Amino acid sequence: MQVSVIGSGREHEERAEAVGRLLAERGCTLVCGGRGEVMAAAARGAKFAGGTTIGILPGSDRREANEWIDHVVVTGIGPARNAIVAASGDAVIAVGGSYGTLTEIGFALILGRPVVILEPGLAVDGPVRAATPAEAVDAALAAVG
């Protein structure tokens, strides 16, 4: 199973790392946008737990990827790559985030992917909300079934 972790904000990195670690421990491959902050923290957490990570970059140079990415997808399509980050997860977990995260949540909901927002998170109608990283991972995996 592949789970996409989306978001941004340095203040959310610790929780993102916990989410990444828990996903890896549950046998999930982590998908993210491949860059910094929440994306790097989630990937680092996954790698510390022996997991596999995929980074889907906006630019055309694979060196943009953070050091915790195993497999780099170089899109070259800019922020529109957010559609691909969302679509490539069987479920999506949002940790913090801003406008880009909003687009990823929107795309995930268009495609019917389960979305879990870890508190404190963006105000968007629709997704399940979780109080802790463990709750977020449980909710995402339960939704995929």
Added chain:
Amino acid sequence: MQVSVIGSGREHEERAEAVGRLLAERGCTLVCGGRGEVMAAAARGAKFAGGTTIGILPGSDRREANEWIDHVVVTGIGPARNAIVAASGDAVIAVGGSYGTLTEIGFALILGRPVVILEPGLAVDGPVRAATPAEAVDAALAAVG
């Protein structure tokens, strides 16, 4: 000047048509997603006022465009075309809408495009909110300057 009108929902068509008409009367070219509901209503309003309309389609067949579109952009990239609808407006006005509209608002905000949400509209932090079509058009044009 090009203004993108985004949104969905049959109950919002009348206000979308008013937005389209007002934009055309102010000399703006209308950009939209080229399909039905709010997109078609806004384009119809623009055409009734003698304006020009551009429809940016998700699919690869130009016959998907509604009858009020002058120039059809056939993207073939699916919902990711929302990034292009948002980017192609000097300003963006949202009328009603759902998940796709959420992605367009997010992309517009990433690019720094002024976004106006016509009430009753989506709950998103950041954009200006307007009570009437005239207020929405005034706010969008004022923001572009």
Added chain:
Amino acid sequence: MQVSVIGSGREHEERAEAVGRLLAERGCTLVCGGRGEVMAAAARGAKFAGGTTIGILPGSDRREANEWIDHVVVTGIGPARNAIVAASGDAVIAVGGSYGTLTEIGFALILGRPVVILEPGLAVDGPVRAATPAEAVDAALAAVG
């Protein structure tokens, strides 16, 4: 009818301008990539003949468009926008060109769009080849029917 003119190379500008002019005289809207060389020359030809031009840009800033573009589509998806330039023409005419033109020809052929290569042009199996701008425009319009 919309016809996409694709290609590059300063040495091909004069013929590109003739193609643009002839398309406008036949009542076609010109679609191109919105940038320089063949794209600008074709758009200039169309405007000199009173036609309408659409430029589909790779970047996210509409000021990248050349001065002959009426309607600017801001994709922000980089060279992948070539797929949209190809798809948005009911027919495609290639004038000169290099690797980007190769991708546009490929996408047009995938979608079944008629492709005409103006000599001297790229070596690609499949498209009709034309000796002069007038022949290229005739062939493109005949293929659309």
Added chain:
Amino acid sequence: MQVSVIGSGREHEERAEAVGRLLAERGCTLVCGGRGEVMAAAARGAKFAGGTTIGILPGSDRREANEWIDHVVVTGIGPARNAIVAASGDAVIAVGGSYGTLTEIGFALILGRPVVILEPGLAVDGPVRAATPAEAVDAALAAVG
């Protein structure tokens, strides 16, 4: 290192499988378009040799991937995903192929990725040509350095 294998045609599957196997034996991750024929054969070859495979799909349903894909990238952007297949390889090897392969070769050349065409292959100016799967893999890895 990641190497993209592109192409199509059932008559090229045996050689595609050899390319995939050789890449895996050399420690490369195989990137492909995730669907059938050459893409499936190359991925099968890589898996038989214990390698890792990434499939970058055009559609929005991960079940479109062939059975030899470890990590599925769900783009939803249609044939424009060819730009991503090309960009995600440090080098690109073409086996057989048609119009879609043409677009991938074009994108790889735009980005400066080394491209090797395995004979008998498409007629495109620029890429290195190789007579055998082993020669193709050698040439691709030598070009990346």
